[in-house]
Amino acid sequence: MNTLVPLPVLLPILGAGATLALGRHPHIQRWLSLTVLGGVAAIAAVLLVQADRHGPQTVWIGAWPERLGIVLVAxxxxxxxxxxxxLVxxxxxxxxxxxxxxEDEEGAPLSVYHxxxxxxxxxxxxxxxxxxLFNLFVSFEMLLFASYVLLTLGGTATRIRAGTIYVLVNLLSSTLFLISLAVTYAATGTLTLADLAARLEELPDHVSLMIQLLLLTTFAIKAAIFPLSFWLPDSYPTAPAPxxxxxxxxxxxxxxxxxxRMQTLLFPHSPLTDLLLWAALLTMIIGILGAVAQSDIKRMLSFTLVSHIGYLVLGIALGSRSGTAGTTFYVVHHITIxxxxFLVLGLVERRAGSTALMRIGGLARLAPLLAVLFFVPAMNLAGIPPFSGFIGKVGLFQAAQADGRALAWALVAGGALTSLLTLYAVAKTWAVAFWRTPLEAHEALEAIGATDDPDGEPVPGHDTRPVHEHRGHVHTAGGVVSRADIEEARRLGDDDMPERDFHTLIEAGEDSRHSPRGMLGPAAALVTMSVMLSVVAGPLYAFCDRAAADLHDRGPYLSSVLTGEDQ
Structure with missing residues (x-):
């Protein structure tokens, strides 16, 4: 089964070349891309079973002698x-x-996207x-190239500006990574992780610490760990929903x-545990405070993304098997959630025309399925039992309590506070965007004067269209309602305009938007997958615990790479 290991990388690369050549045949291109990703998912499932039963699956590629070539390890x-x-x-x-x-939406041609x-x-x-490490560097460069193209699809000024910030930050991290590689190779004579695991222990403590700090800073930028997370909330919300x-x-x-991988394989006795714990705590708190302050749903979710990275760093910083198992489980949960x-939020934006909280309302009444699809993962993100978010946080908190240090207990308190503030942020979003009525949304706009901005500047909430393009309009799941429509309906009815008349008005609007089944299906599938994580939490957590045991033992990984023997 070792021959399967390169295929999750090889198939998408070959698929990229084929889809580029088939740019004039969009139907074939779509099915080819979906088939390639389906094949990658099937191969990954087989590798998962094989790794669990027979140990790490290793293959050396590049036609070089072993220990000199490129090694892939599953x-x-x-x-x-x-x-x-x-699957995601x-x-x-x-x-x-x-x-x-x-298909050329916002100027993004099919031949580029796939x-x-x-x-x-x-x-x-x-x-x-x-x-x-060098192959890992190549991976990050592939991600940088592809993500910059995807981030700037459409070529709007906002996306180009966000993409520029994103690229500059990642070029900085790539430069730092290259410096780290040079220092590591000069000190040890190798970049293979299995060899480094032994050779780093032979180095003087100050040299090993310098290498660890360089690598940790590089990866902290990629992971958006505070204070290196400033770029994320301004970059991600501008891109298309998918x-x-x-x-x-x-x-x-x-x-x-x-x-x-670095902390468990290369630096298992890291002296930087306290530094990582402080980084985890600050990432949680600063990130969630930023989320609470947002009036746009995209930016709110971007800040919660940053804050919940703190949970992942917590498990790593503890340096224990239970902490690593908790982080592994929470990574799976957080990727899915x-x-x-964000897919559901794309549906919200399509139907309501905006993600600014002050400009939307009535979604629960007019799009109940969409409301459910948002509510379930939102509660999961907040850690409400019995969802997987609650299970992952309990596992991490138990690992912190077992550690016993005062700083670890502070992380438990910080994690609990972050969960409560996450619940507040998503509950506020639900109450405003889904539960309040469109009429209340319009009256709220009038109360703050957002419908009468004389300068035509963007209103709060990061809605980038000038106000004069939608002055006096409220975005709802049924369409866009103008102030003139509301006033006319009130004039013909009564001054209070019953709520049912308001909903009749917006449901009859010509600007009504509907969610295509092709978008609803994948979003619903991921929401279902997030619920299934709770159903299979027992076996999944047990698997994560076995993975953590391998990481801290290091024996199976090292034997597989250095001797070619499955454990």
């Missing part, structure tokens, strides 16, 4: 990440096909399988995965 952790990422990217691609964004998306998938898979979904679900987790929420 152990329990890598195989699990591969499977989850494959498959759902996102199906969603984008249903949305029609691959190849770029498949290169992104290949980069993610290569990062999870990489058995040496692009934002896959970015939020996967890209930061690649950075977290790299930190987890964040992707599902």
């Amino acid at each position: 152990d329990r952790l890598a195989a699990l990440m591969l499977l989850v990422s494959a 990217t498959l759902a996102v691609l199906a969603y984008s096909v249903g949305q029609g964004m691959t 190849p770029t998306f498949l290169v992104l998938v290949a980069g993610v898979a290569n990062a999870f399988l990489a058995g040496d 692009v934002t979904a896959v970015f939020a679900g996967l890209l930061t987790k690649v950075g977290v995965y790299a930190i987890l 964040q992707t599902a929420l």
